[in-house]
Amino acid sequence: MEFDKNVPIYIQIMDEIKHRIIAGTLKAGDKVPSVRDLADELKVNPNTIVRAYQELERDGLTETRRGMGTFIKGEGDLRGDKLKEEIGLAVARAFVQKMHDAGINDEEIISIIEKAIAEKN
Amino acid sequence: MEFDKNVPIYIQIMDEIKHRIIAGTLKAGDKVPSVRDLADELKVNPNTIVRAYQELERDGLTETRRGMGTFIKGEGDLRGDKLKEEIGLAVARAFVQKMHDAGINDEEIISIIEKAIAEKN
């Protein structure tokens, strides 16, 4: 895993975990790597991992059991699909707001998005 | 004007200027407020305004004429519409990237955007 140096590493680790939940690689009840193991693997300081895990817990995505490790929290409705929807919608709302602020109207938004997508492929 | 504390104030000021150009409040040749005036108006450190103006100039949107102030640069194609397109596309590109990272595919992007728009109205 490579880090974008413009965004805090702990945020990128959180994102990675979220992506894995969405992708289904991590499911409710699964154990996440221990702080030390992941720190070694990512060549990152353990404190950085701790912080990422703590923030994930604050977000209600994981649960830590003392002395046992950190686990994906998934009581029924926090499955990948739900999370994907949540994240996606939150990001989309911010995006639409930004576009409106820039004086771009709804139809223009759609057409610009399509342009951006076409461009990427 | 209220600032989003997650993004540098000078960036937000740059955005504000751009929005005014798009909206037509500021047109090519117009004089932008003096550093001191704008600092007072926005209750912000003058240095912050200076930096915003410097970056706007670097972006080719303004030009400073010695002893006269800072002006909107308007040589032909830097009119509002062009700028609007430019900003919009840049924001859209970042947005599409973020959605892809989250495992959301192209059709889903469109549908989520439509949902976000509908929700706002």
Place this chain on the structure above:
Amino acid sequence: MEFDKNVPIYIQIMDEIKHRIIAGTLKAGDKVPSVRDLADELKVNPNTIVRAYQELERDGLTETRRGMGTFIKGEGDLRGDKLKEEIGLAVARAFVQKMHDAGINDEEIISIIEKAIAEKN
């Protein structure tokens, strides 16, 4: 049984035993569940149960008889009522201290408590 993750599990298990004594479910001379049984029941590491039992014994609430198990110790004054009083007073002392620290005076404490009680019913 669900655990409050801010307090050690072995403490919570001790509390549970104490509550059972107060409630009368466990009486002097009764045998406490075996370490293995309780560990299974509570889905907890056996070491944790061992520690809870050790501390209960240190507190004089139980005694272990070699090869026979752990029993509620009941010599005269360690009946439920006495224990209830003891626990209650200890908890109350800590509570009053915390409220004083927060700048809440004695009358306010009583009135807040009454509010909290009313709220619960």
Place this chain on the structure above:
Amino acid sequence: MEFDKNVPIYIQIMDEIKHRIIAGTLKAGDKVPSVRDLADELKVNPNTIVRAYQELERDGLTETRRGMGTFIKGEGDLRGDKLKEEIGLAVARAFVQKMHDAGINDEEIISIIEKAIAEKN
């Protein structure tokens, strides 16, 4: 300021700030000492102060303005009295719950509290 070594220093710092808000020593809009200054004063690592301030912000009690410092956030209703009430009630709720769990009824709670208060004075 002396620290109780059983509770995290950053929590104790948070409590201290809360107490000062309740006492009126810190009012809405006031600037809290800079991270470095407070770290020097308390002979504590700056990171510890940073964490305390960040958690206070998460709790909505303070606001940090980039490059300017950390300030008490107080839009109308988060004055000392309100906070006092909030903290007090939260603590009281937990206390009442604990007492009920221990099989102590409402009247007993009041009488025990009075005993604990009398004992302190």
Place this chain on the structure above:
DNA sequence: GTGGTCTAGACCACG
């Protein structure tokens, strides 16, 4: 073994 906290000291962007 696990996570939680702290120190010491560094570098960065922002105002």
Place this chain on the structure above:
DNA sequence: GTGGTCTAGACCACC
């Protein structure tokens, strides 16, 4: 000057 992040390494309680 300010806060934000990170590393390196330590100690602790808990399971």
